[in-house]
Amino acid sequence: MSSKNTKTFLVVYFTEVKLHDVIPSKWIRGEGKECKCPKNVKLLGKLQSKSDLVADENWKTWDTEVKYQSNTFLRAHKYSKCLQCTSYVETSESTGEENSNETRKRKRRPNPKAGVTPDLKEDSDIFESSFEIHGECSKETFPAPTLLSTGGEDLKSKLRRFQEVVLSEQHSIKSDIEIIRSAVVRNNLSSKPKCPFRKPISSVPELQVAEEVLEEEKVSFKFWCISIGGTNAEDHVRRILKKLDLHEFSFEFNFTGKYGKKSFKKLSVCNIIIEVVIDSHKPTEHRIEEVIANW
Structure with missing residues (x-):
């Protein structure tokens, strides 16, 4: 391409x-x-x-x-x-061939107590064969059900498709687990926490994206806010807000949402900042809200 x-x-x-x-x-x-x-x-x-x-x-x-x-x-x-479905089918065929080779290597142990044996020739079709029942009625034969004869290929096709779907889901789950595992390992090894969204935030759409990111990355943002630090609660709040640089669109927001503006207090960004600063410096929630409102 x-x-x-x-x-x-x-x-x-x-x-x-x-x-x-x-x-x-x-x-x-x-x-x-x-x-x-x-x-x-x-x-x-x-x-x-x-x-x-x-x-x-x-x-x-x-x-x-x-x-x-x-x-x-x-x-x-x-x-x-x-494209992904094609990839899964190729994986399924490859896995099927390997399993088939392993199956052929196994030896089946004979069962002398079996009461029913198929009257088959080596090359006969199992769906068209008859079965001989041992005992008093051993000379009588009964034809196999015709339903299998007419629907056998459809059944095989459905089973094959079911196998492909199962393998597809297994592969997807395995990939998701590997991605999550890699993310956890990298986050744990990181020497300095990183903000999980793009900053500085310079527009309302970027703020909306940040809010969506925080639905999954709240912990990462908390660690980043903690790493900013400050000499006291007020300084800590101001340092975080300065890093985010929210002045570009602050005219569209105020803290409580009065006078037709949007409320900054309702955002996840605000709530997490308040939570972090309270845990770090033990001020009152009211004091932190005053600092943010006057920013």
């Missing part, structure tokens, strides 16, 4: 986790060879449809291969599912 990405959304193949997914073209780096993308699967699902969202430089850099381009998220998403 051409390295020049002219469409809004891209279907990329993440070589590390062997998955296809959709990302905005603005997340691409290195002529399609790399991209910035959050490690959290739920967060990716919330942000990947936002075509104008600029990637956060704190996100992980993934090795990628661009497979498809589209101006609509739905078309790109549908194409990525097709």
